[in-house]
Amino acid sequence: MKIILACLAFAASLAVASAAPPNIVFIMTDQHSADALSCRMGDRYLKTPALDRLAARGTFFSRAYTPNPLCMPARNSIFTGRYPHETGITDNTKTTLDAAEFVTMGTHFRQAGYRTAYFGKWHLAYDEGATKSHGFETLETGHIDAENAVLATKFLGKKHDKPFLLVVSFLNPHNVCELARGQELNNGPIGEPPATAAKLPPAPANLAPPRDEPDTMTRIRAGYHANPQFPVGNFNPKMWQALRWGYYRLIEKVDAEIGKVLDALQAAGLEENTLIVFTADHGECAGAHGFNQKTVFLEEAARVPFIISVPGQRNGRVSENFTNTGTDILPTMLDFAGLARPAKLSGASLRPIALGQSVAAWRDDVVVQNNMSQTHAVDGNVPTTEGRMIRTDRYKYCVYVHGRSRESLVDLEKDPGETINLARDPAHRETLLAMRERLRKWGEANRDPLVAAMLADDVKPREFAVMKTPKNPGRSEALSKQKKQPAKH
Numbered sequence: 041m042k043i044i045l046a047c048l049a050f051a052a053s054l055a056v057a058s059a060a061p062p063n064i065v066f067i068m069t070d071q072h073s074a075d076a077l078s079c080r081m082g083d084r085y086l087k088t089p090a091l092d093r094l095a096a097r098g099t100f101f102s103r104a105y106t107p108n109p110l111c112m113p114a115r116n117s118i119f120t121g122r123y124p125h126e127t128g129i130t131d132n133t134k135t136t137l138d139a140a141e142f143v144t145m146g147t148h149f150r151q152a153g154y155r156t157a158y159f160g161k162w163h164l165a166y167d168e169g170a171t172k173s174h175g176f177e178t179l180e181t182g183h184i185d186a187e188n189a190v191l192a193t194k195f196l197g198k199k200h201d202k203p204f205l206l207v208v209s210f211l212n213p214h215n216v217c218e219l220a221r222g223q224e225l226n227n228g229p230i231g232e233p234p235a236t237a238a239k240l241p242p243a244p245a246n247l248a249p250p251r252d253e254p255d256t257m258t259r260i261r262a263g264y265h266a267n268p269q270f271p272v273g274n275f276n277p278k279m280w281q282a283l284r285w286g287y288y289r290l291i292e293k294v295d296a297e298i299g300k301v302l303d304a305l306q307a308a309g310l311e312e313n314t315l316i317v318f319t320a321d322h323g324e325c326a327g328a329h330g331f332n333q334k335t336v337f338l339e340e341a342a343r344v345p346f347i348i349s350v351p352g353q354r355n356g357r358v359s360e361n362f363t364n365t366g367t368d369i370l371p372t373m374l375d376f377a378g379l380a381r382p383a384k385l386s387g388a389s390l391r392p393i394a395l396g397q398s399v400a401a402w403r404d405d406v407v408v409q410n411n412m413s414q415t416h417a418v419d420g421n422v423p424t425t426e427g428r429m430i431r432t433d434r435y436k437y438c439v440y441v442h443g444r445s446r447e448s449l450v451d452l453e454k455d456p457g458e459t460i461n462l463a464r465d466p467a468h469r470e471t472l473l474a475m476r477e478r479l480r481k482w483g484e485a486n487r488d489p490l491v492a493a494m495l496a497d498d499v500k501p502r503e504f505a506v507m508k509t510p511k512n513p514g515r516s517e518a519l520s521k522q523k524k525q526p527a528k529h
Contacts (some may be wrong), residue, residue: 059245064154066208067298067318071500072320072327073343073344074346076323078093087295090294090295090299094318098316098356098402100359101348101363104365105406106364107247108130109335111132111321112133114133115164116363120159121145121369122385124409125489155177155200156205157179158181186228189208189297193298205373208301216290217332220283220332225290227290230289241285244327252464263415263417267415268416270331275330280326315349315373323339323344337427346365348372361399361403362404366387368388371388409426434451436448444503449471451468482493
């Protein structure tokens with residue numbers, strides 16, 4: 041029986057490989073935490089029938105991480121297949137990338153004969169008016185989510201004489217930012233939360249700051265709370281409950297728009313020859329350790345939902361393989377299209393895993409980068425710093441540029457809420473050193489200068505005084521030569 045099943049799996053993979061190049065629909069949400077789907081957390085507080093449907097037919101990657109938990113760094117990494125330290129985009133500063141050096145997925149697929157279309161939020165470092173720069177023949181940005189869904193369904197309803205790459209980039213649940221500030225939601229209202237706490241989703245179990253957290257993070261939290269964009273410093277548990285209620289409504293709102301795109305794909309008879317990829321640029325803390333929004337290395341902000349639905353398959357699998365969406369999505373798409381992976385892409389194709397095939401070797405860790413710069417002055421200084429995170433099956437290690445205590449170590453097996461920092465616990469010294477060495481080797485292999493800078497002095501204290509004039513040693517030399525302008529949050 042095992043031999044028969046193996047033969048059938050092999051035959052299925054050959055069929056996929058020999059078929060005509062598939063269409064590709066790439067759907068993104070914004071600020072969507074990994075488990076914020078009803079197929080992951082149950083449907084008591086949140087219902088996402090469209091994404092549940094997609095997960096039931098595809099592979100859900102439960103250990104998928106953003107390359108950087110912030111919009112511009114994450115998106116430019118995803119669309120180029122290059123790490124943020126390579127693109128030089130580590131925050132939301134507007135810049136323009138060299139289109140020859142950082143080739144987008146739009147250009148890759150257009151050059152391969154695909155029709156390319158993009159609808160929705162942009163936030164990419166390319167001139168929207170120059171197709172030769174980004175590769176998308178059809179491009180419309182600036183619309184609300186409902187309008188983007190209409191544009192996508194119209195595109196799918198057309199007759200296509202070539203395979204196509206369709207990107208649908210939704211904004212929600214990003215409106216949780218405006219929700220926390222009491223501002224108007226540009227994708228439409230969601231109603232008022234129930235008045236009683238009992239009818240609201242619970243506040244996060246990890247609402248309090250971690251025990252013995254790096255003083256870096258203590259000051260960053262204070263800097264965030266001093267920033268009007270993050271007005272949650274005085275939130276009580278019920279206020280966090282109400283925010284989470286609203287966050288779930290925003291996810292339901294965008295799920296309905298995703299459902300329209302999936303329905304249009306099916307109605308057009310394209311489902312059986314279309315690869316569907318879904319992810320988010322980053323997550324949302326929604327109260328985890330007193331944070332809202334993103335940029336930090338907490339699981340709520342750094343881990344993202346990621347689904348690959350292969351044409352003609354109904355799998356419903358969950359993969360625990362470590363995935364970096366910034367480096368792995370583009371190689372995966374190219375692989376499914378039968379296109380060669382460019383040498384400068386360091387990521388891996390997830391095609392064998394999505395097909396249910398066994399993979400002899402896969403990475404046993406994943407690295408995330410960040411630049412926490414969206415803060416206001418605290419005690420006369422602006423607390424901003426960059427960092428690196430590496431996660432293995434059991435442990436997560438983070439290290440930052442600034443602070444007297446610059447490291448954290450968490451045992452995710454025993455402490456999934458990341459409530460206790462073990463970095464200064466003598467009993468975990470060997471693990472700390474092993475995680476440092478893992479990150480060091482990764483930095484060398486991927487030519488990330490910031491890793492060496494942070495670890496070179498055995499992670500000794502660095503006074504906060506250097507933050508009076510924030511510096512970003514992790515940025516590539518190329519960034520300093522590029523034109524930069526302030527960008528909207």
